[in-house]
Amino acid sequence: MAQGVLPFKYETEKTTTGMTSLAGLPIYLDLARVIGLSQSIEKHLKICKGGQSWTDSQIVLSLVLLNLAGGDCVDDIKILEADDGFCEVLKKAELHGLRRKARRALLRR
Secondary structure, eight states, X not given: OOOOSSSOOOOOOSSOOOOOSOTTXXXXXXHHHHHTHXXXXXXXXXXSOSSSSOOHHHHHHHHHHHHHTTXXXXXXXXXXXXXXXXXXXXXXXXXXXXXXXHHHHHHHO
């Protein structure tokens, strides 16, 4: 990597450790859970019916997080998907508090 005039150097990491550069986004996941955003979305939006696609809550929340992460268009969702650490945090947050049957149903989707 080209080095600048600052007194430090960048080093590329040789292994993947699950670290994320989107560390500020989980705070918004907590906020969404506290205000009941997912429940409100599921109550008021009835677009995705059946069990074949993403839920309404997943779609809206991913667009909100994309906007917070600085995405310019929907195709920038690949930025979020490429971040293994953030994907793991998002998966854990999505499954938190669900009963076993609901978790399994969501994972099968």
